[in-house]
Amino acid sequence: MLVCLTAHQRSTPFDSLERLSTVGDDLATQLSDVHDSVRGAVVLATCNRFEAYFDIAEDAELASPIPAMDAAMEAIADAAQMPYRSLRDNVDFAHGNQVAHHLFSVASGLDSVAVGEDEIAGQVRRALESAREHGVTTAPLEHLFQRATETSRTVKNTTRLGESGRSLVRLAVDLVSPRIDDWARAHVLLVGTGRYAAAALAALRAVGAEDIRVHSRSGRQRFANREGLVHVTTEDYAAEAARADIVVTCTATADTFALRAAEHAAARGDGTRPQVIIDLGLPRNVDPDVALLPGVDLLDLETIRLHAPVDEAVTVGQAREIVATAAQRHAAARRVHEVAPSVVDLRSFITGVLDDELTRARRRGDSPEVETALRHFSGVVMHHLIARGHTLASSGSGTAWADAIRLVVPEPTGTAADDEGERA
Structure with missing residues (x-):
């Protein structure tokens, strides 16, 4: 289950x-x-x-x-x-x-x-x-x-x-875009270099951001070098975070906040210059008290969720139909799989009977055509019985078919040839 x-x-x-x-x-x-x-x-x-x-x-x-x-x-x-x-x-x-x-x-x-x-x-x-x-x-x-x-x-x-x-990052960027006069001139700081950083960078570039710098809390520079970005060192991080028009955090380093209210306030000084901070971390990358600083707008995952738009009903409906059909097919496949042991038992039984009949035919000196006919007949019978089992299983009646097989197919206590010899 x-x-x-x-x-x-x-x-x-x-x-x-x-x-x-x-x-x-x-x-x-x-x-x-x-x-x-x-x-x-x-x-x-x-x-x-x-x-x-x-x-x-x-x-x-x-x-x-x-x-x-x-x-x-x-x-x-x-x-x-x-x-x-x-x-x-x-x-x-x-x-x-x-x-x-x-x-x-x-x-x-x-x-x-x-x-x-x-x-x-x-x-x-x-x-x-x-x-x-x-x-x-x-x-x-x-x-x-x-x-x-x-x-x-x-x-x-x-x-x-x-x-x-579509992505959560793109949704966040779309939500803050009305507050950005010109993305091409905006100073952007990206905090984090993991899997989500690439998606964040793509979303920022898609809206026209050009001045994008990146800070890795672990000090790695590979992401910055690969993407052609300016790497911000630990020593310069506080100043760059205060200077940025947009800060996007998506780091998995969760031991401390990537941005603390007191430190960020000190770095910003007395200024109230507008700044947007997008916190995509879970746990949070940004101290919630940062939202209390003058001029700072903080969007975290909870805020983004509350402002997520309703998507097109027709498109989503089509997708849901695909999902429902796939789930039904998966259920049918699972039900067919559940009767597999009985299929094995049926195959073994019919194959055993066939082998016994072929042995007797060879002892009698029957022609090769008899063996061919026996193999063909047993194959047709096996195919129809198993196909019927799969059909019943797909419709939810596989248990009844499996029970019938267990009732009809005897326990392996001996072969048909042995029984024949005993009767003789």
Whole structure:
């Protein structure tokens, strides 16, 4: 059974999301060990969501996923240093094929602040890769996440959501653009050089920003050199942050704020020159008190979410139809997979009967045409029975077909040839 636990921007307080963003990269490994029924786990953590996907055993003794989910929430709450009840009250659950529908929507950007965002598909892919590297994924989780990637690609290639290059960064830049007289003349400071920095840089250049400097809190200059940007040293950082018209922070270094109110106020002096700060970090990169400084406008993820525009209904509707169809196909494929053991048993039985009949035919000295006819007949029978099983499984009746196979196919207590010899 697939189960998903999710905390996202619509239902979870920002402070809770901020705490969840601090959990370690090895959380999937911890979650795979929280209960005997958990066979595998994948964790997807982005700037607006935290999700954990589980493959739960469906053995009779471990039929209910509730004990496993309780144990998982306790582990997550402990890792995020937040009360268990606070986590429990602010997460949603999905199970069965609801999990596929939810993840396919997430991967396609339909559950994002910026609907249709580009980055989420890569984040979904990397979540699976991380679980794979830690050895905690399973075949059902692999299939689920691979189908999610395929679905997001289909949505991007067949709807207008794939035309706009949407992202949370672009949404933030669009929100502040009315406050910028001329992007080409604006002094921009980009704080951070990780995966999100490239998206931020692309969004800034798309609106015409030219004077862009970058500061790495870890001192790395590779990003600046590769992109042809001026690297701001630690010694010059405070002055550059005070001088900038726009500061965009997207650093994963979470031990301290990248911008503190008192230090930034001192660097700015007595001036009240307008300045826009976009904080894309989770946890926050910027001290919230910076918003109290004269002339400073601070947009963090919570503010951006509240001001996100409503997207085109027709385009989103088309994307949702693609997602729904993909989820239905995934469910049908899973149901077919569930009857695979009975298919194997049926194949083995028919193959065994065929081998016995061929042995008798050779003993009788029958012609080669008899062997050809027997092989053809058994193949046709096997094909029709298995095809019928797959059809019934796709419609949700696979269990009845599997039960019938178990009833008809005898236990392997001996071959037909042995029985024949005994009767003789």
